[in-house]
Amino acid sequence: MPAAASPAPAGIVIENTAEATYDDGGVTRTVTSNTVQVRVNELLAVAAASLDSGPLTVRAGPQVLSFLVSNSGNGPEAFALEVITAVAGNAFDAALDSIAVDSNGNGTYDPGVDAVLPAPSVTASLPAGGTQTLFVIVTVPEGVADGAQSAVTLVARSATGTGAAGTVFPSAGEGGADAVAGLSGGTATVTGQMVASASTISLVKWATVTNPFGGSTAAPGATITYGIRATVSGSATVDDLVINDAVPANTRYVANSLTLESAPLTDAAGDDAGEASAASIRVALGSVPSGTSRTVTFAVLIEE
């Protein structure tokens, strides 16, 4: 196919003139026809697409979906935006916070930089063929199950008007010419997908008693070694996981007995992941990927 030229701009006049030459007794004569003129009206057409490469993995809290709205008509046009979060088939519905435009054009939502569109959310006028990246910021509710899915629909409508294909909006187009709804009726609808990622943490604690006489009787003077294993399951990494445990009454913490994954930790705060005092122990595990576990141990002495 020949190079796809951009559509004829709204408001231009297409003119056609034919010229004839003929022989008139040895003299070549030229005749020009009248010029016929056709004015191009404004076509209202819009396309919308999701810019996310697939379903967004989300957790409770704010999430950003990215969309592209394109003016596929032939005149400058603004588009009114509507976001629908309650979509049939959703396992959960997010709540709409705001719609923002990619003000700095970097394709990433920058809070405070990318301008939020106040309601009613209408884009700036986009030139024919122009596009606008949009961010839809939603809040995912607490308590969503791991793997639960949710769709968010963005609808973009020509600000001049929408209607069945061919609907004419008299004098509403560029330059005062009529505007005409294109095949999509001046409306575009696109859906972004989210899939919830949640994790559960299981803690298992056990105790081993050893007494100075080589047995396992929990008597004064015996040592109790506690083990705590945290296991993360689900699809998400858990961040900032911290294990706290109190030193039981009538026992005394055994100095420098704290370990993480069998490696000793000091009792002092700040020099490693662990800290211990007469009252309690604390180990900061940081980010723990799903499907892994961390084991902490410490020892106490049963007071006499």
Next chain:
Amino acid sequence: MNNCTKFGLAALLVAASAAAPVQAETAAPLELVGYVKLEKVTTDPSGERRVEWVEPQVVVPGDKLIFGTQFTNRSQAPIESFVVSNPVPPSVSVAQIDPAVLVSVDGGKTWAKLADLVIVEADGQRRAALPGDVTNIRWVLPAIAPGESGRLEFPVTVR
């Protein structure tokens, strides 16, 4: 002085009859009338598709138009070596071309039948010319009898 005036007037008359279209319509033996029609597709209640060609009122990209020229020989003598040239307006793309008609794909520098023309793309690739590449159309008629008329048309799509 007097002679000069007469000469000047005569020269003006010749110029007017050759150049002014208004004058040409009444005085010239050949009449050319351009027109344009818009394709209007309707579907009747039984679902049958009907195509009408109407006076364009509202035209948007993608619409199909026919540009045409009606010629008439108003004189008592045959018109010979009749050639009609029509540059294709920008903003439209020729949809279909009579394979026998001469066309240009380079703004009128070279002419041939469409099937004999080749397009060299920006990347050097060569391909057969397509109707959408046509920039000029030329019809050549050996003769038009006195009183004879006809139409020369080409369908286009608004870009």
